[in-house]
Amino acid sequence: xxxxxxxxxxxxxxxxxxxxxxxxxxxxxxxxxxxxxxxxxxxxxxxxxxxxxxxxxxxxxxxxxxxxxxxxxxxxxxxxxxxxxxxxxxxxxxxxxxxxxxxxxxxxxxxxxxxxxxxxxxxxxxxxxxxxxxxxxxxxxxxxxxxxxxxxxxxxxxxxxxxxxxxxxxxxxxxxxxxxxxxxxxxxxxxxxxxxxxxxxxxxxxxxxxxxxxxxxxxxxxxxxxxxxxxxxxxxxxxxxxxxxxxxxxxxxxxxxxxxxxxxxxxxxxxxxxxxxxxxxxxxxxxxxxxxxxxxxxxxxxxxxxxxxxxxxxxxxxxxxxxxxxxxxxxxxxxxxxxxxxxxxxxxxxxxxxxxxxxxxxxxxxxxxxxxxxxxxxxxxxxxxxxxxxxxxxxxxxxxxxxxxxxxxxxxxxxxxxxxxxxxxxxxxxxxxxxxxxxxxxxxxxxxxxxxxxxxxxxxxxxxxxxxxxxxxxxxxxxxxxxxxxxxxxxxxxxxxxxxxxxxxxxxxxxxxxxxxxxxxxxxxxxxxxxxxxxxxxxxxxxxxxxxxxxxxxxxxxxxxxxxxxxxxxxxxxxxxxxxxxxxxxxxxxxxxxxxxxxxxxxxxxxxxxxxxxxxxxxxxxxxxxxxxxxxxxxxxxxxxxxxxxxxxxxxxxxxxxxxxxxxxxxxxxxxxxxxxxxxxxxxxxxxxxxxxxxxx
Amino acid sequence: xxxxxxxxxxxxxxxxxxxxxxxxxxxxxxxxxxxxxxxxxxxxxxxxxxxxxxxxxxxxxxxxxxxxxxxxxxxxxxxxxxxxxxxxxxxxxxxxxxxxxxxxxxxxxxxxxxxxxxxxxxxxxxxxxxxxxxxxxxxxxxxxxxxxxxxxxxxxxxxxx
Numbered sequence: 001x002x003x004x005x006x007x008x009x010x011x012x013x014x015x016x017x018x019x020x021x022x023x024x025x026x027x028x029x030x031x032x033x034x035x036x037x038x039x040x041x042x043x044x045x046x047x048x049x050x051x052x053x054x055x056x057x058x059x060x061x062x063x064x065x066x067x068x069x070x071x072x073x074x075x076x077x078x079x080x081x082x083x084x085x086x087x088x089x090x091x092x093x094x095x096x097x098x099x100x101x102x103x104x105x106x107x108x109x110x111x112x113x114x115x116x117x118x119x120x121x122x123x124x125x126x127x128x129x130x131x132x133x134x135x136x137x138x139x140x141x142x143x144x145x146x147x148x149x150x151x152x153x154x155x156x157x158x159x160x161x162x163x164x165x166x167x168x169x170x171x172x173x174x175x176x177x178x179x180x181x182x183x184x185x186x187x188x189x190x191x192x193x194x195x196x197x198x199x200x201x202x203x204x205x206x207x208x209x210x211x212x213x214x215x216x217x218x219x220x221x222x223x224x225x226x227x228x229x230x231x232x233x234x235x236x237x238x239x240x241x242x243x244x245x246x247x248x249x250x251x252x253x254x255x256x257x258x259x260x261x262x263x264x265x266x267x268x269x270x271x272x273x274x275x276x277x278x279x280x281x282x283x284x285x286x287x288x289x290x291x292x293x294x295x296x297x298x299x300x301x302x303x304x305x306x307x308x309x310x311x312x313x314x315x316x317x318x319x320x321x322x323x324x325x326x327x328x329x330x331x332x333x334x335x336x337x338x339x340x341x342x343x344x345x346x347x348x349x350x351x352x353x354x355x356x357x358x359x360x361x362x363x364x365x366x367x368x369x370x371x372x373x374x375x376x377x378x379x380x381x382x383x384x385x386x387x388x389x390x391x392x393x394x395x396x397x398x399x400x401x402x403x404x405x406x407x408x409x410x411x412x413x414x415x416x417x418x419x420x421x422x423x424x425x426x427x428x429x430x431x432x433x434x435x436x437x438x439x440x441x442x443x444x445x446x447x448x449x450x451x452x453x454x455x456x457x458x459x460x461x462x463x464x465x466x467x468x469x470x471x472x473x474x475x476x477x478x479x480x481x482x483x484x485x486x487x488x489x490x491x492x493x494x495x496x497x498x499x500x501x502x503x504x505x506x507x508x509x510x511x512x513x514x515x516x517x518x519x520x521x522x523x524x525x526x527x528x529x530x531x532x533x534x535x536x537x538x539x540x541x542x543x544x545x546x547x548x549x550x551x552x553x554x555x556x557x558x559x560x561x562x563x564x565x566x567x568x569x570x571x572x573x574x575x576x577x578x579x580x581x582x583x584x585x586x587x588x589x590x591x592x593x594x595x596x597x598x599x600x601x602x603x604x605x606x607x608x609x610x611x612x613x614x615x616x617x618x619x620x621x622x623x624x625x626x627x628x629x630x631x632x633x634x635x636x637x638x639x640x641x642x643x644x645x646x647x648x649x650x651x652x653x654x655x656x657x658x659x660x661x662x663x664x665x666x667x668x669x670x671x672x673x674x675x676x677x678x679x680x681x682x683x684x685x686x687x688x689x690x691x692x693x694x695x696x697x
Numbered sequence: 698x699x700x701x702x703x704x705x706x707x708x709x710x711x712x713x714x715x716x717x718x719x720x721x722x723x724x725x726x727x728x729x730x731x732x733x734x735x736x737x738x739x740x741x742x743x744x745x746x747x748x749x750x751x752x753x754x755x756x757x758x759x760x761x762x763x764x765x766x767x768x769x770x771x772x773x774x775x776x777x778x779x780x781x782x783x784x785x786x787x788x789x790x791x792x793x794x795x796x797x798x799x800x801x802x803x804x805x806x807x808x809x810x811x812x813x814x815x816x817x818x819x820x821x822x823x824x825x826x827x828x829x830x831x832x833x834x835x836x837x838x839x840x841x842x843x844x845x846x847x848x849x850x851x852x853x854x855x856x857x858x
Contacts, residue, residue: 006767008790009774010756015794016817020801022745024813028705028820028828479838489838512841514776 118233123159124219126166126181127230131189131208139208142218143234145226145275157233186210226275227288235286242308247290285309309469341461343389347414351442352422362422362438365445366458369493370412388415390430410435454495459507462497466505470525470532477523478509483537488513488521503527504535602652604674607634611651611660625651625660625670627677637677639670655695657682671695705744706751712819713755713767723758727751748818770816773840777848793856800850804843811839 127141158169166186168179180190187210221231236243279287287307344364354360362370370393390413411425424436448454448461463471478491488511499506506524513519519539526535601610608628626636639660651660658672669691670681683694706727710720727750756767801809810829814820820828826836 006771008793009771010767011790012794012797013816014753015791015798016813017798017801018745018749020798020809020813021749021817023806024810024818025705025745025748027810028748028814028818487837489841512845514773514841514844 117158117160118230118237119160120234120237122161122166123168123230123234126186127159127168127179127189128218129214130211132211133206133208137206138211140214141228141230142214143221143225143228143231144218145228145231157229159230159233221278221281223278223280226277228275231278232276239286239308239310242310243286243288246306246308279305309472341457341464344391344457345444345446347389347416347419348391348412348422349444349446350440352438353441355437355439357436360436361441363442365455366448366461367445367453367455369455369457370410387417388413388430390414449497450500451497454497456493456495459495468527468532470505470527473525473532473534474507477525477534477537481511481521481523481534481537483519483521483539486513488519491521491523498522499524506536602658604653607674609651609653609658609674611639611662623662625658625672625677635678637672637680639681657695659691706747708820708824709748709751709818710755712821712824713752714758719758720755723754724751727754752818767819770819773844774816777844777851793851796851796854796856797847800847804846808839808843811836812843815840 123141128143130138130140132138158167160167160169163183165180165182165184167181170177170179178192180192182188182190189208189210191206191208221227221235225231227235232243276288276290279289281287285307287305290304290306349364349366352362352364364370390411393410393412411430413423413425413430414421415423420440422438422440423430423434424438425432426435448458448465454462459474463474480487480489481491482488491509491511494510496508497505498508504524504526506522508520508522511519511521522536522538523534524536525532528535601608603609606629610626610628612624612626622638623640623642624636624638627634639662642664650662651658653659653674654671656674658674658677660670660672662668666686667688668686669684669688671683671691671694673679673682683691685691706724707720710723710727714720714723727747801812804812807829811825814825814828815822822836822840829836
């Protein structure tokens, strides 16, 4: 970027309203250690206060997390021997912390100790067990959680070993604590509090002596057990960071979305995190039951089952299922894969016409979504309200009169007493005045397409039918894929099935690139040994305009047409060869630089013949027949110097020839020899009888 | 002040300067400036005021050619208004700023914070994810959507892209 552009942006960004900066800074400052929502952060202080009062008020038995240790440290600050000292040389984020146990003559250097690693071996051998101070304060470390355990809450938590001893480092609330067990004295534990931002030296706040080394049960992740914070870190470490990431995704992206999600991460009464429970643990999958509350009922704790599946290559997928069996997935296509599709088929599928504005129609099927291609980005969910069924649709932009100018969430409801009408609500409630009332005007087409365009719910149905790990894999791929070294995110409708067989599926969908431009990408899934995996990802086409259409040639080749602004079609963007399994980009380097606005195409299996309009070097346009092979343009032949109404042109294989036909006041025909297109038309006529005679010869 | 806001301030400074000693110096200088300015210029939010002061001081400490830490951010933003377009002639920075603030006002709090954290505070995706309790993927997606929406927003108002 040029300096002048940097200056521009610097000036622009420097002018961001101070209230936005203040708002952001306040959030960043207070929530640096939290995985939970803003509400969660606000409640954290209450939570910790409660926990402190409950557990440490009388120095009763204290179970172990480092957060608990922090409280212990505060409680027993005075009267401790100052046998050790600690120096923090840098901010907490760099972990450049040095222990200087001056009086004992031992120096311990923490720099380089990761804040993100959890060495379970060190934890189990040295930290697990019960510890007690001279004043009788006790803390215990174990993989077994207890009620009130911070679970996913809390801050960074790392355990590791250095030459001089073993460390447990905890950063929370902008402040760090370090627990240190010297290598030469594994029965003593030195605790240092409030390390964030400190410079200079500081004595150890408290020293614990070992009471016991715990039991075998403390060192095992057993199904049915509640999990301590340490157990979660161990699992997270073993899952390659999947656990906390998935939890964060659930808390932020699906269940605690501040755009209307009904789930809250923690109890609104400030009662604190409940420890999650290990539901099952297999070779390549783990399921936890994590407590959540409904926003509408912030006291009753309900379980969300979080399942993580790890593939052989280390990649992982997750899904979450609530107590009612509704399943949530990562990404913007978080559809419910359940019986709700029966409701969709029974009550919603079919043709609908707006009673007040008949020009507004909806065709709901497994190929058509609620609105035009690409507008329906998310089906937020289904609901059974007793007297009616509803589907909530998140619409990103205006779709003519069918959607309010603002877009947003729309609720469609069909009452069981009157299945011939469908009501659309835009104010988030079915108790409001409907925005539109639709009347059923056509029967539903229940066909699930095997190839070609498929609607969001059609894809949903397909995933249901395929089952296994494919649905999760698909939605994970829809969240983001890497293609050609670039990350594309937010994949969604329109979907096209390019290839489908028992163990293989290629789906093309729209993603967003870094610049925010749409990009069609074909993602292939293969069911190989070990389950479904992503087999291939390749860019399909540059989406230059709003719509896209997939056509099919006679022999099963597919081509994509992209409508451009002036109504003509840009066809030579790509096509998918079922035979080779390759998506060819016809506008790739090496092909003609000029766009081909195609009317039609056909293929003989090896070559693709495209009939359309090419922009000539002179700036004018010509009607041409272009030939492609392996994604490269071999040749093109000018059929006419005139451009005709593109919609009335077509090309086909006919009697061993390539037949191009177009309408110019009357129908005209041109026949080409496929082996020598460059020689020009072997016949050009407006007389259909002459064409027939030629072909009969 | 240091105990309460030090971590964030050092993070902002460090993200720009990529040097802990310089960052510490800048933060201390910013504290001094704030101390001298309060009162009478008491800000609405001390945290936001400090954050802005540290950012400006850190940027001022670097010449344009040395602002490598900002390159990635500017590259991302160049996709909102690509380099070399007509912005300079037709829209002064202050007009775009006004539009940007209008755009941010329309966003929800979370989206706004992520955008400001990334492009104003120079925070990495990872830092934002940790600070706001989100996954990195969610932050990336949100940023991508926001840039896309901003691009459309500016385009609708005549800032050609």
